[in-house]
Amino acid sequence: MSLDATMPRASAPAILPGSGGMRGALSDLFWRRPQLLLLLMLLPPVLWLGIVYIGSLFALLAQSFFSIDEYSGLINRQFTLKTYGDLFQAANLDIILRTVTMAALVTLASAIVAFPIAYYAARYARGRWKALFYLGIMLPLWSSYLVKIYAWKLILAKEGILTWLLAKLHLLGLLDAWLSLPVVGGNSLSVSFTGTFIVFVYVWLPFMILPVQAALERVPGNLVEASSDLGASPGQTFRNVLFPLALPGIVAGSIFTFSLTLGDYIIPQIIGTSRLFIGQAVYSQQGTAGNIPLAAAFTVVPIIIMGFYLWGAKRIGAFDAL
């Protein structure tokens, strides 16, 4: 009886005729020449990214070798290294140093806050909890950047929730003492470096958690057991077993936290002091000052710092954890 079902098929020709027309011809052509298909597939994205993006980057780089005429404010399109010389003025070096210090501190703090979350999610969370942890990290990562900053403006404002909470706990004296400190203090948390620092850590934290978690997922649980069986205290296990294995993940995460802090100009503008960061310097140089060459030279600083950083990260194998 199954024969009946197969009968009509048997009468069909072994090789089907081509579908014919333009479409068939094209399809045959792509089959015979896969290279042509590959080329056609690659052409639009490569043209777009190559012309729009790489082209713009080179245009920017080229402009950093121009200079601005100090009297007329016009851009002098002649090759010069003078603009790069301007970067080494005390005020500009100050900006670079401040930004790099902030990026390093933010990276360190996010690593410390991220580790327990990542470790718990990688080792102890199972099933439903694992999904919950995953969403718990993903939602803050993807939710609106500006709204997150706005939320912190609400929290850190003088009349905001943090002051209220500390007043309830009778700890206002502690906040006032902190705010009266020279560099990190200020009128209120929302106009101090401390505020800038907290918001940076908050906004970039998920970028640190995800790679650390990915690195810790690969650490077999019995390695930790073996370490304690051999008599190591939890602290020793962390220092000698867990931390070295998590390090590539931490470095991978630090690429994000470091690079994002170097380039950000919105967070320090909204929550912070009037002292500039690299991103703000770039923004004001190209905007109000109209000094595109200096702005371009400023953007080369994070590119070079990140270049060295990536080179170092690659050497200790951080890219496998991405």
Place this chain on the structure above:
Amino acid sequence: MRSDRGQSAPLGLKIAAGCGLLFLHLPILLIFVYAFTTEEKSFVWPPPGLTTQWFAVTWNRPDVWQALSLSVRVAAISTAIALILGTLCSAAVSRTKFFGRETISLLVILPIALPGIITGIALRSAFALADIPFSFWTIVLGHATFCVVVVYNNAVARFRRTSGSMIEASMDLGADGFQTFRHVVLPNIATALLAGGMLAFALSFDEVIVTTFTAGQQQTLPIWMLEELIRPRQRPVTNVVAMVVMLVTLLPILFAYYLTRDGDQIAGSGK
């Protein structure tokens, strides 16, 4: 001796992880409370009273509607461009090995790996050099460039799981290239593309750093928010818009997660 599976975490770790998650989520929840506050002039906590009147006020604000409409149009077109370019690129990279394959991956990832301010100022100076006036399309140009990577990442992960022999089988059974694409390849990658498109939309809808450099005088919703943050005019309206922006970006993320949760690479694990 019991095995380590099922052993619960040390208390200190539980507390640290819990506090970390609270630190990530409480500020977001706060936005939802402030949208209902009766206080107009300051960020005082606790809110003196709750009201829904600001939703009506926001509803009648033409500038908010204009910004929202511009943001949605930009995000929709950028997502469409990113879908086409990202799919083409991921198909080429995952189906064949060719010279310069690594370079292509780097090229796609670069716009999101470098700080946004570099992308922004590079585009702006290129527009200035080429005498291109700012318009709707200059915003789209910037957004599509960094949205490609989101679609690309999702599609590449799916192509890696899809067996190439299915395409050969389809060809063997007599389908031509276009039929194979339509009936075999597309159904396989459809949910990955949808997830990638959702994430690209959310990314574009929320983008502010590149947009400030490519927008000229026009205001997308994030630029409107930024203006309000720097020079506050009506704080309750900002509170309501903040809540709406939060919802508009969260829903696509949840949907993208739902679409790809069974996969080996869940959408959105890298931004």
